[in-house]
Amino acid sequence: MIYIINKKFVAFFACLLIVFMLLSIFSNSRVTATYTRAPVEEELFFPAFNVNVNDDDKLIALTFDDGPSREYTTKILDYLESKNIVATFFVLGIRLKGNDDILIKMVKTGCEIGNHSYNHKQFIHLKSDEVKKQIEYVDNYVRKVTGFSIRSVRTPYGEINEAIGKAINRPIILWNIDSEDWKKKDAKKIADHVLSDVDSGSIILLHDIFDFSYEATILIVEELLAQGYKFVTVSQLLELNDRNSDGLVFRSK
Numbered sequence: 724m725i726y727i728i729n730k731k732f733v734a735f736f737a738c739l740l741i742v743f744m745l746l747s748i749f750s751n752s753r754v755t756a757t758y759t760r761a762p763v764e765e766e767l768f769f770p771a772f773n774v775n776v777n778d779d780d781k782l783i784a785l786t787f788d789d790g791p792s793r794e795y796t797t798k799i800l801d802y803l804e805s806k807n808i809v810a811t812f813f814v815l816g817i818r819l820k821g822n823d824d825i826l827i828k829m830v831k832t833g834c835e836i837g838n839h840s841y842n843h844k845q846f847i848h849l850k851s852d853e854v855k856k857q858i859e860y861v862d863n864y865v866r867k868v869t870g871f872s873i874r875s876v877r878t879p880y881g882e883i884n885e886a887i888g889k890a891i892n893r894p895i896i897l898w899n900i901d902s903e904d905w906k907k908k909d910a911k912k913i914a915d916h917v918l919s920d921v922d923s924g925s926i927i928l929l930h931d932i933f934d935f936s937y938e939a940t941i942l943i944v945e946e947l948l949a950q951g952y953k954f955v956t957v958s959q960l961l962e963l964n965d966r967n968s969d970g971l972v973f974r975s976k
């Protein structure tokens with residue numbers, strides 16, 4: 724009898740162990756929360772500076788987070804190239820392997836590659852050396868494959884505090900227009916939302932991991948080109964600022 728009970732207990736705990744192992748593998752193999760939420764002042768814990776752009780300049784910085792993706796980043800890049808315009812791609816380390824050609828094309832077409840961390844963990848829960856490792860992985864991979872040295876960083880969820888700012892010690896780029904593409908899931912709604920808010924110097928946040936974001940990009944670009952806007956990378960936008968931008972947070976007005 725004791726033998727039978729023990730056997731049942733062993734089987735039960737073995738099952739429990741397998742379930743926990745599967746859960747942990749599953750949670751590590753995916754990006755736990757992919758999407759970026761708009762930062763509010765209380766969450767920043769750090770001063771943010773606006774990029775100073777004249778209204779007449781009509782400059783726009785399109786930014787794409789959480790890629791690259793084989794399916795959508797390539798389509799977006801082809802489209803941008805066909806219009807001869809540039810954007811900035813804040814890439815994730817876990818999505819780099821197997822996508823070397825996409826990174827090379829970004830650089831070749833004049834787009835900027837930005838650093839969005841290794842695996843989108845919340846930086847406010849990491850130690851400084853872990854933050855540095857998250858950033859270094861992407862820096863090193865991109866430099867090795869493309870020769871491009873990443874300058875701009877966008878932290879996951881736009882989370883910043885003083886320790887994160889010090890650990891990163893270079894420009895941290897937020898946004899002033901959150902397309903809310905992941906929430907709206909409709910190209911027309913996304914484009915209307917962005918276009919209702921846009922002005923010179925806007926930094927627009929999109930994600931290059933959805934079809935509706937790709938379609939919204941076309942609608943946004945067509946309309947802004949018709950209105951006479953020019954597209955720049957975030958580094959080009961930052962060049963308009965006269966201060967040393969290392970470790971500072973930037974977003975538009």
Ligand SMILES: [Zn+2]
Pocket residue numbers: 757758759788789839843879880
């Ligand atoms: Zn993100």
